[in-house]
Amino acid sequence: xxxxxxxxxxxxxxxxxxxxxxxxxxxxxxxxxxxxxxxxxxxxxxxxxxxxxxxxxxxxxxxxxxxxxxxxxxxxxxxxxxxxxxxxxxxxxxxxxxxxxxxxxxxxxxxxxxxxxxxxxxxxxxxxxxxxxxxxxxxxxxxxxxxxxxxxxxxxxxxxxxxxxxxxxxxxxxxxxxxxxxxxxxxxxxxxxxxxxxxxxxxxxxxxxxxxxxxxxxxxxxxxxxxxxxxxxxxxxxxxxxxxxxxxxxxxxxxxxxxxxxxxxxxxxxxxxxxxxxxxxxxxxxxxxxxxxxxxxxxxxxxxxxxxxxxxxxxxxxxxxxxxxxxxxxxxxxxxxxxxxxxxxxxxxxxxxxxxxxxxxxxxxxxxxxxxxxxxxxxxxxxxxxxxxxxxxxxxxxxxxxxxxxxxxxxxxxxxxxxxxxxxxxxxxxx
Amino acid sequence: xxxxxxxxxxxxxxxxxxxxxxxxxxxxxxxxxxxxxxxxxxxxxxxxxxxxxxxxxxxxxxxxxxxxxxxxxxxxxxxxxxxxxxxxxxxxxxxxxxxxxxxxxxxxxxxxxxxxxxxxxxxxxxxxxxxxxxxxxxxxxxxxxxxxxxxxxxxxxxxxxxxxxxxxxxxxxxxxxxxxxxxxxxxxxxxxxxxxxxxxxxxxxxxxxxxxxxxxxxxxxxxxxxxxxxxxxxxxxxxxxxxxxxxxxxxxxxxxxxxxxxxxxxxxxxxxxxxxxxxxxxxxxxxxxxxxxxxxxxxxxxxxxxxxxxxxxxxxxxxxxxxxxxxxxxxxxxxxxxxxxxxxxxxxxxxxxxxxxx
Numbered sequence: 001x002x003x004x005x006x007x008x009x010x011x012x013x014x015x016x017x018x019x020x021x022x023x024x025x026x027x028x029x030x031x032x033x034x035x036x037x038x039x040x041x042x043x044x045x046x047x048x049x050x051x052x053x054x055x056x057x058x059x060x061x062x063x064x065x066x067x068x069x070x071x072x073x074x075x076x077x078x079x080x081x082x083x084x085x086x087x088x089x090x091x092x093x094x095x096x097x098x099x100x101x102x103x104x105x106x107x108x109x110x111x112x113x114x115x116x117x118x119x120x121x122x123x124x125x126x127x128x129x130x131x132x133x134x135x136x137x138x139x140x141x142x143x144x145x146x147x148x149x150x151x152x153x154x155x156x157x158x159x160x161x162x163x164x165x166x167x168x169x170x171x172x173x174x175x176x177x178x179x180x181x182x183x184x185x186x187x188x189x190x191x192x193x194x195x196x197x198x199x200x201x202x203x204x205x206x207x208x209x210x211x212x213x214x215x216x217x218x219x220x221x222x223x224x225x226x227x228x229x230x231x232x233x234x235x236x237x238x239x240x241x242x243x244x245x246x247x248x249x250x251x252x253x254x255x256x257x258x259x260x261x262x263x264x265x266x267x268x269x270x271x272x273x274x275x276x277x278x279x280x281x282x283x284x285x286x287x288x289x290x291x292x293x294x295x296x297x298x299x300x301x302x303x304x305x306x307x308x309x310x311x312x313x314x315x316x317x318x319x320x321x322x323x324x325x326x327x328x329x330x331x332x333x334x335x336x337x338x339x340x341x342x343x344x345x346x347x348x349x350x351x352x353x354x355x356x357x358x359x360x361x362x363x364x365x366x367x368x369x370x371x372x373x374x375x376x377x378x379x380x381x382x383x384x385x386x387x388x389x390x391x392x393x394x395x396x397x398x399x400x401x402x403x404x405x406x407x408x409x410x411x412x413x414x415x416x417x418x419x420x421x422x423x424x425x426x427x428x429x430x431x
Numbered sequence: 432x433x434x435x436x437x438x439x440x441x442x443x444x445x446x447x448x449x450x451x452x453x454x455x456x457x458x459x460x461x462x463x464x465x466x467x468x469x470x471x472x473x474x475x476x477x478x479x480x481x482x483x484x485x486x487x488x489x490x491x492x493x494x495x496x497x498x499x500x501x502x503x504x505x506x507x508x509x510x511x512x513x514x515x516x517x518x519x520x521x522x523x524x525x526x527x528x529x530x531x532x533x534x535x536x537x538x539x540x541x542x543x544x545x546x547x548x549x550x551x552x553x554x555x556x557x558x559x560x561x562x563x564x565x566x567x568x569x570x571x572x573x574x575x576x577x578x579x580x581x582x583x584x585x586x587x588x589x590x591x592x593x594x595x596x597x598x599x600x601x602x603x604x605x606x607x608x609x610x611x612x613x614x615x616x617x618x619x620x621x622x623x624x625x626x627x628x629x630x631x632x633x634x635x636x637x638x639x640x641x642x643x644x645x646x647x648x649x650x651x652x653x654x655x656x657x658x659x660x661x662x663x664x665x666x667x668x669x670x671x672x673x674x675x676x677x678x679x680x681x682x683x684x685x686x687x688x689x690x691x692x693x694x695x696x697x698x699x700x701x702x703x704x705x706x707x708x709x710x711x712x713x714x715x716x717x718x719x720x721x722x723x724x725x726x727x728x729x730x731x732x733x734x735x736x737x738x739x740x741x742x743x744x745x746x747x748x749x750x751x752x753x754x755x756x757x758x759x760x761x762x763x764x765x766x767x768x769x770x771x772x773x774x775x776x777x778x779x780x781x782x783x784x785x786x787x788x789x
Contacts, residue, residue, distance in 0.1 A: 010720040014575050017582030020544055022574045046563035046572065047719045050685035054567045055678060062437040071565060084636070092565060101517040105504035107451065108515070112497035112504075122495040125517045128560060128608045135494065135565055147438050155443045169517065173452055174476055174484065174526070181461065182446050191444035198442065214700035215754035222611045222698055223703050230698075242465060247560030258742050305701040309743065310479075312465025326466035330607045331671050333645045335774055336707050375643060387719050431765060 003034040003086065009368050010047035011040060019205040029121040035174035036120055038087035042075050045083065059091050059139050061146040064198040067156025089138045089392045094157040096190070096221070099168045099183035099210075101126065110152055122340070129207065131157040132215055155194075158360035161375075162200035163365070164195040168210035169217040177307065179230025180348035186210045186340035189228075189361050196365065202328065203372035206365060213316065220328065220339070225368075225378040226361060227325040227339045228348075234317035235297040236307070238285035243313035247287035255287065259306050266331040267299035268306055281294035285313065318387055323348040324357075326364065326390075327379025335381035344401040363394050397427065453514035453526040455484045461635035471591045473533055486524050487511075488590060490544040490556050490581070493521035494564065494574050499684050502543060510536040520556040522549045522596070546585055551596065554587035554733070559599040560608040568605035568675050570618035570688040576601055579721040580616075583730060594749065597733065598696075605670050611696030613746040614729055615708050618717070619691035623667040624680035628654040635660070635677035643672050646674050689727050690715035694746035694758075696731060697775035706747045712764050728764070735761045754788045 112413035120136030159163030209220030325339030562573030600609030696708030
């Protein structure tokens with residue numbers, strides 16, 4: 001290190017305490033890099049003045065229009081010279097992770113080597129969109145860093161008005177609740193849209209996320225324009241050995257208060273063994289020689305609660321697939337929107353099934369590209385035009401699963417009602 | 432002069448994760464039967480064929496220097512089996528094929544400063560954003576605020592003593608990249624943007640900025656003979672949406688950009704449908720380097736919830752049972768007129784019933 005460290009009393013205060021400290025990590029990097037010495041200087045300056053000092057710009061790699069987040073310093077002295085010149089450029093490369101964020105140490109070490117050579121040495125696993133964020137490179141080093149990362153088999157993610165990097169849960173790789181192959185679906189969909197990821201030209205960002213069950217560990221319903229959430233159509237599976245084991249450990253109070261009473265649709269009931277009824281839509285399991293659970297699966301909304309509490313004793317069914325919800329996003333501009341159901345159920349077992357998911361994504365993005373206003377998210381577009389117009393344009397059949405309740409006001413022109421009824425009847429006959 | 436030959440990108444997209452999976456995860460892909468948690472921070476998964484895998488989860492600082500990455504790799508190579516994964520909340524997970532490897536792995540992680548926990552009904556690592564370290568529009572820092580808060584909550588990360596899991600997030604502006612959470616900490620601007628009229632014409636695409644405003648408070652104007660923008664300050668909701676497309680409309684204010692705290696966001700479909708979080712506290716100072724006022728309120732909410740909620744109640748389920756008046760009473764937070772929604776769709780948040788708890 002040639003350069004002397006700046007005084008950083010504020011940041012120093014973040015080195016104490018038991019949680020791992022990013023400041024300690026930055027100081028370690030600063031031993032070898034003036035770049036990080038000045039980065040710490042600017043960050044301390046932000047802590048003192050309580051202001052940010054980065055502005056965007058245009059930096060990229062050959063052939064791509066996005067994926068690099070340019071940052072140039074705004075911390076300047078009275079002559080307009082950077083106060084922390086070694087860190088005047090601090091660009092980030094967004095890199096798409098493997099589905100489920102699995103790595104081996106070999107590839108992580110290679111990433112570390114690349115970033116020690118070409119960048120600041122600071123990597124975030126992961127950003128809020130799911131990217132591996134290689135944080136801090138000078139403009140001249142961006143291409144070299146990308147080339148090396150690209151040679152490792154990794155590619156840039158999205159930024160700006162583009163299809164964005166996606167995330168999927170650990171899923172089938174290590175979770176008994178997985179209802180489809182999240183990793184394959186994630187890869188099949190995202191790798192179809194590489195042009196829309198690398199060359200931003202949509203009205204605004206578009207995010208896909210993949211969760212293997214309704215626990216939605218990827219938070220897809222509130223942060224994905226198109227959320228693919230695993231579910232099942234048939235009966236909850238039961239395992240008497242594990243159910244008896246659970247009951248022996250937890251007892252009747254927990255069973256009643258934590259499982260039966262918390263079922264949102266009262267689909268699950270505690271019964272004496274002699275009263276347990278079989279049926280096409282009923283799951284039953286004995287918990288002891290006297291008591292058992294009976295679940296009416298037509299009433300079950302697949303919320304996951306009982307399965308979460310009694311994992312293994314209760315499990316998702318075998319006829320698995322996914323529900324697709326569209327339009328989730330956070331505040332700006334019209335307020336928070338959750339995604340809402342567009343496809344209640346689709347199978348996702350074969351390549352053909354996944355191809356249908358890809359086609360749905362393509363149709364939605366094509367419609368979004370044509371019809372959204374500038375800087376309007378998919379959910380805002382649907383809010384503006386109405387769900388029915390969106391569905392009809394995409395030729396997606398309407399379904400009562402798409403609503404919480406039918407309309408509560410009469411303010412609609414309905415002279416097409418009879419035709420619509422006839423259409424529904426005809427469609428039913430074909431099916 | 433001939434241009435240097437540029438390397439053409441290989442548009443490989445998302446890499447195939449199969450090459451990175453732990454061998455037992457690959458072998459039992461899609462064939463897991465159940466899991467349990469032998470202790471906080473450890474998951475034990477059993478496959479239908481009988482294979483077992485133990486996962487040890489540890490917290491990280493998310494923004495990691497390469498030396499930290501290599502240290503984690505050393506631990507993975509020496510004490511685990513060379514494979515790791517990260518959770519959505521930046522925890523790292525090590526998978527091992529025998530129970531005997533769990534304790535030495537935990538000991539090494541703790542010795543190296545990586546707390547083991549974040550599983551089950553714990554307070555997991557905070558989902559957070561970039562802040563002053565890298566963002567172009569931050570009202571505060573993220574990594575620092577998270578470090579300060581996790582220092583205080585580390586015991587709850589290491590234990591599983593909460594009624595249900597607790598997810599926290601922080602966000603450095605109202606765009607809220609941190610996302611919905613049981614408890615979320617978000618910058619809330621309280622003053623309209625200060626406009627540098629000398630720069631607007633050169634920096635901002637004015638119609639785009641006008642269109643960005645949720646309340647149509649921005650209009651084009653000629654100021655000091657230059658094309659600029661003006662803000663109807665009575666209409667302005669101080670959201671900061673104009674600032675990203677037009678940095679001369681400075682919204683961040685060291686004094687008047689405050690913190691607000693939101694509770695009850697839930698993404699999971701378990702029990703009730705997913706819920707948005709609700710604002711319950713505001714006017715909290717942006718006070719680096721350790722933001723003690725923020726930590727105090729977060730902890731207050733967290734420990735009242737821990738004390739009062741029944742098993743498996745997420746924070747939103749708990750408030751559904753006890754009601755908002757009692758939430759404010761028990762947490763000692765003031766319920767003010769600013770917490771009554773008046774944005775579009777606000778009526779769904781009003782009490783259209785006589786359901787009142789006394």
